[in-house]
Amino acid sequence: MKKSVTILFAFIISQFQAQPGNYYQQSAKYKMNIDVDAEKFTYQGEQTLEYTNNSPDELKVVYFHLYWNAFKPNSMMDQRVSGQGKNGDSRLQKDGVSRLASIPKNEEGSQNIHWIKQNGKELKFEIQETIMKVYLAESIKPNSTTTFTMDWDAVIPQQIRRSGRNNREGVDMTMTQWYPKIAEYDYDGWATFDYIGREFHAPFADFEVAIKINKDYVIGAGGILENPQGVKGYESKPLLSIDKNNKVTWRWTAKNILDFAWSADKDYKVKSFDVPEGPKVFLVYQQNNKTKAWEEAQPYVTKYFQIMNSHFGKYIYPTYTFIQGGDGGMEYGMCTMILGEAQNIKDLMGLMAHEGAHSWYQQMLATNESMRPWMDEGFTSYAEGYTMHQLFPEDLPNPFIKTLDSYRAFIKKGIEEPAVWLGDHHDNGSAYTYASYVKGELYLVQLGYIMGEQKLAEVLKQYYDQWSMRHPSDRDFLHIAQKVSGMDLKWFHNYWINTTKTIDYGIKDIKYDTKSTTIILINKGQVPMPIDFSVMTTDKKIITYQIPLNMTHTWKDKDMYGDFSTMPYWPWTQKEYTLTIPYTKSQLYVLGIDFSQRIADINMSDNFIEVK
Template sequence: MKKSVAILFAFIISQFHAQQGPYYQQSAKYKMDIDVNAEKFTYEGKQTLDYKNNSPDELNVVYFHLYWNAFKPGSMMDQRVASQGKNGDSRLQKDGISRLASIPKDQEGTQNIHWIRQNGKTLKFEVQETVMKVYLAEPIKPNASTTFTLEWDAVIPQQIRRSGRNNREGIDMTMTQWYPKIAEYDYDGWATFDYIGREFHAPFSDFDVTIKINKDYVIGAGGILENPMEIKGYDANAKIKADKNKATWKWTAKNILDFAWAADKDYIVKSFDVPEGPKVFLVYQNNDKTKVWEEAQPYITKYYQLMNAHFGKYVYPTYSFIQGGDGGMEYGMCTMILGEAKNIEGLMGLMAHEGAHSWYQQMLATNEPMRPWMDEGFTSYAEGYVMNQLFPPAQKLPNPFFNSINAYRNFVKKGIEEPAVWLGDHHDNGTSYTYASYVKGELYLVELGYIMGEQNLAETLKQYYDQWAMKHPSDRDFLHIAQKVSGMDLKWFQNYWINTTKTIDYGIKDIKYDAKSTTITLINNGQVPMPIDFSIMTSDKKIVNYQIPMNMTHTWKTKDAYGEFKTMPYWSWTQKEYTITVPYTKSQLSMVGIDISQRLADVNPDDNFIEVK
């Protein structure tokens, strides 16, 4: 390297580290007044937004999300669905054709911004479909605050994805990502991804929301209802205060990412308190298809107790499970889910997943569009962990994630896997996105538990919560804790598992029996190196475990929840084969095998065990 180039390179690196500086996060306070015309599915909105710039950067522009502008023919979402055809999200299409293309004009999602002001000064703005760029009258300096005011009106779109009117279960209004929402600003810059149908990101904010709507409607929302005595459905003795046949609902919420609500004339509201947990609200239509909601209370109570104990305490005072949306989607202090369910296990599976997003999306608020595998994957891991205890399988499985590992193996065979590192909306195949984000993200934690031991994984998750709850962590922050807890170098694993589609494939190549011992030759047929748990079962059914470390970790696992291990010499990641000799003869053995716990996401497990006869 030439000296001048080396000096320039050193300067660039020094600037990178200088800019990183101490952690910061922006904050916002919304006050909104909403007047709903239920007959026309429209509303008028007024918003005051107090915004604090806690970054070291001076801001000359700000950005807002206008998500509903995606729900119309010709939008970017429509174009993306059309280009993907049957490879895309099945909920956005019918017979491979985009459902957005046929939205009637009067049901298109629309957010018309009348004006926006900064400290009373009218601002110039540009609407770039689902993103609004606002040019400031005065810069927001570091550690300074400013106040935005704006007015807008909106058309509630035909229900296509998550938001909208008249969903397929008959919910009148699902009001999610429904207001002009300021974008997150952090070290990566403004989080201004166009909305194509997947994930969201936002600063932690406080909300004070007043909603006027026909008095026949009941609202479920993520927040605290400040006037329950005036509201139908929330208090048996409520005296409804109506203004021209409209009731006024006053909601507040603190330190959440977004405020969501739904409204329907047929909603009922039930509530109960979880010991040392939140007050839970169930908001749903009471009919034959939603009967299982009546069985949910004891399961939800145990759910929160398990989540609090293993993943960190739920910090908000309430949580609402609301029938609405087109499947399940998480928001601040609530979720919108389909209400119809055949049995309590099916309903709780949905509630367990969406509820777990309160940890891995809300309290630990990673950037979902950039790292959906952290959001959906960690949530899926928590769901699997809890559901295994709420509904123990009739046939005992080797581990709670056995079915997810098998699903991953079967998917890999299709040859359409895409790396988990890809941005959420930029996956080419809908099923590939699901496996990259949900399944590989879940198995990221399962494989870490296998590599460093379940006790170290549990401690990592605990410290992750303790250090990063109510902040915006990244994968680098999580990996830092995992390496510190385990004492292992784990960067190689994250690179293989998240950034590539390379697979794990170990097997037993050969076995030789001698007079006093048995020698087994193992082979690595895959592209991802791993440490290996190797076990033998004696003829009298005793199990002896051996840990064959992989050299890149530099520290070895000696025990975990699945047993203690005798440590063997390490297996270099460049080495194709490995031999292990155990002090047992053929007559003393009944089985030898790789990964008796079956946590290793080996794509070809058929050659992992040999029964000794």
């Protein structure tokens, strides 16, 4: 009997351990030797990859991303851009015509795999557009490590999207998504989304990268430069070790990042400074009349990292580099590529604030960007708005008012698509932007309104504490939000992310009596919300009444936007709500829904009444 019970108990435990709640993540260690022919815009590459399978599954195949294969006529990226026409990404098309369709043959991107081996045994592989499927000689068992070696060459593509040669500001090489990168494997299986133009996903990895390139180049990268004295740009009196081909070797290392990216240009200047209790920051850019804003960046960047560390969790890496390159702004491990010719310091800092915040919401909190772009772009946009409001204060009701106004204007176009859609599968470029950046940002703004800003700040801290250096999902974030607030928030999450339904409340009627005023509120929208209703008296006092939504079951108890009294809840099935307040018409100046203007109400015209 005892033996049977023991066996049954062991079976139950094994079944429990197999459930999705049992978190794991894969790990990788790359060593790469790269030899760049700068004149031809090509390079030769050698890679050794130690890959550890921490999953409970036995892996019989692996997948690698070959992103640069997208940059050629008739690629899947080209087909998608051509199909979308003017509705597609403006960087990939001009007047509705795909820019990829006219890439010259010698400027087409390519990553040509010569061979790949596993523990010394050569493997069969097949190239499927931007994905390489590799058939293993021996399966990778759970909790075991295997070693891949690989030899390849690549053509650096014409700069169309993110990476490539000769960007519009004259940067010679932006080297992003540039090497064969193993795909992420998790409970959802292999993350093998084709590269159509949107975002990325990868396992955390360590990198040792040796880059051999002409001695006149300066490189900016995400990581630690191990030989600054032997290369150009980082020491006042470098001692270059030049080989017979007039090249020097740059040696970079980085630990526990998602991707290693770098950029090279002969005209780069390098500046650096230390953030107190933060990283050493490098600015790598072309110093000229169009990049003067970079000269003003140090105090703003310093304060920026201090705000981020305080409110969103500590940046854990030793360095961070802002690099002039690419075609806009794109985040990578310990660095970002941004266009550098900003008109002023505020414009430059807006770009730096957004891309820098991706070190939290994409890098340290490594969500799957392809599946849930609203979590990385949206949360990053929220952090951008929060920090920019402190760096460049404006007299606004809240830091996100411009985003809310933009959202309302977009809704009127009638082309919104749900945020839950996969990043590359949106039919309209603007719809993708609003679903990912705007709806994701407003997701947090609405949570701050629902639960109170202090609780939201605690949610963000706990999210960081529990999930930094891991791969969280929206379910993980929602779990923390509900736990911290004590509220049921599944209804909001479903409405806001999975649908395009909208919020629309208004003041339907007001009745003034000799001792009081009665307000009838109406829900004309499709998304129910709690309501903060405020009055301003003639002597400029503000009194706020919180009307909870029954679905949260626990009510907001405080909010940095002011004190309030809590009224009986408003059932979500009930279209109207009657509120009576102990003020007469002569005592009232303004009545309104949400004086803080955080609620994403699509029609504000009936939200406020000036008493006359």
